[in-house]
Amino acid sequence: MLAVKGNNTELTDATTSKEKISEDKTTKTSSTFTYENASRCDLPRVQKPEISASSMPDLRSLSRENRYRSARSGDSVLGVGPDSVGDLFLFDGQQRKGHAYVFPGQGAQFVGMGADLYSEFPIARRLYDEADQILGFDLSKLCFEGPESDLQETKNTQPAIALTSLALFAVASEIQPKLLRPPAFFAGHSLGEYTALIASGALSFVDGIKLVRLRGELMQAAGESKPGTMAAILGLDINDVEDVCREAGAEICNINAPGQIVIGGLKQSVVRALDYAQARGARKVIPLNVGGAFHTSLMKPASEGLTEPIATASITPPKSPIIANCDAQPIREAVEIRNELLDQVFKPVHWSETVNYMDTHGVKTFIEFGPGRVLTGLIKKMIRSASCVAVNDTQSVHLDLD
Helix, strand or coil: CCCCCCCCCCCCCCCCCCCCCCCCCCCCCCCCCCCHHHHHHHHHHHHHHCCEEECCHHHHHCCCCCCCCCCCCCCCCCCCCCCCCCCCCCCCCEEEEEEEEEECCCCCCCCCCCHHHHCCCCHHHHHHHHHHHHCCHHHHHHHCCCCHHHHCCCHHHHHHHHHHHHHHHHHHHCCCHHHHHCCCEECCCCHHHHHHHCCCCCCCHHHHHHHHHHHHHHHHHHHHHCCEEEEEECCCCCHHHHHHHHHCCCCCEEEEEECEEEEEEEEHHHHHHHHHHHHHHCEEEECCCCCCCCCCHHHHHHHHHHHHHHHHHCCCCCCEECCCCCCCCCCCCCHHHHHHHHHHHCCCCCHHHHHHHHHHCCCCCEEEEECCCCHHHHHHHHHCEEEEEECCCCCCCCCCCC
16 A cells, blocks of 8 residues: 555656766866756765865855865764764674565654654664754654654654664664574665665664755755645556656656556646546546655755765665665665765655565565555565565564574
8 A cells, every 4th residue: 555644655767877976085077067967976076085074054054165065084064973872783694685674765654653662662762862862853752742743844754764763673673683684685765765774784873864854854945945746646557657747747756566656746747647647547646745746856956965965974885785766776885875865866766676676686575664564565565475574563573583
């Protein structure tokens, strides 16, 4: 079932090949600078070794010219010190080749999520308290008590879901140490890709939570600057939906499963696309209550705003490959991860292909860590034979693994 509460349906169909970020700290970017590749072009500029880090709030107030200063190797513009939470997940032992860990995106949120974890498990309390301190406001209270209107704001929803997903993973792995044998793959739907990177050790908890908060703020601002919307189309194949979008001026945002595709764009374009989809025989069309046209070209300003923080954040190879949203291929290197995080804001989430990749590479058990069970439902719909487990409350954290 497609989650329509909030903003979980984030995606678009992108076929642009990935450009590589130069990791040479002295390499100059090409003189060709277009808005299409703006964020990518800027990455080498902010990876040169000259300046000290700035704080994240100051970064967003800088002029475009000053935002492209370079940073000392190892500095982070997130403005944080050592990760006081420490290494969250100490993976060890032989890889569990038939397993994958997956993490949900927007739309999974609800008021009260994580409250039971906080009351029962010290490791969960530690994570929620640490996140409150990192962000400078009571994100935990927003998760546990709401109000719902505030929790639904993209800038709050994104860190709230990431935090709750990580708390569930932390508690479950403390109870069941076998979870700390590396899985074959990690994957996350849109926002969930950040959660996967934190869980896999590629991003620290501090940097990850601050990046997710910034991503939410920038995406919310982009949605307010260029109002758009999203809608789910059920019962049409990808070729028909591509035709519909081309005719209506909309874009594909998420390919969640065969016959379950989300589109987005300017409101009039989406309304027109839904009419065309029904005329082509769509089984159902569902307008979504979202804060913007996520994973469309309307989100390019958000990608640009993330350029320096992502370029200067400390990123290390994950314990197992991350299956990327943009092309459903495994990534491990920092350069690949930075490219992916910039691209996935305004390009589609290829979730169906992501699941198919893991299936064809031997994954038989998918474990979803996060509120709700959206991904579990999608995966089970695609792969009937798969074992799908949703870890989403104090009962389900007690996993019995083979």
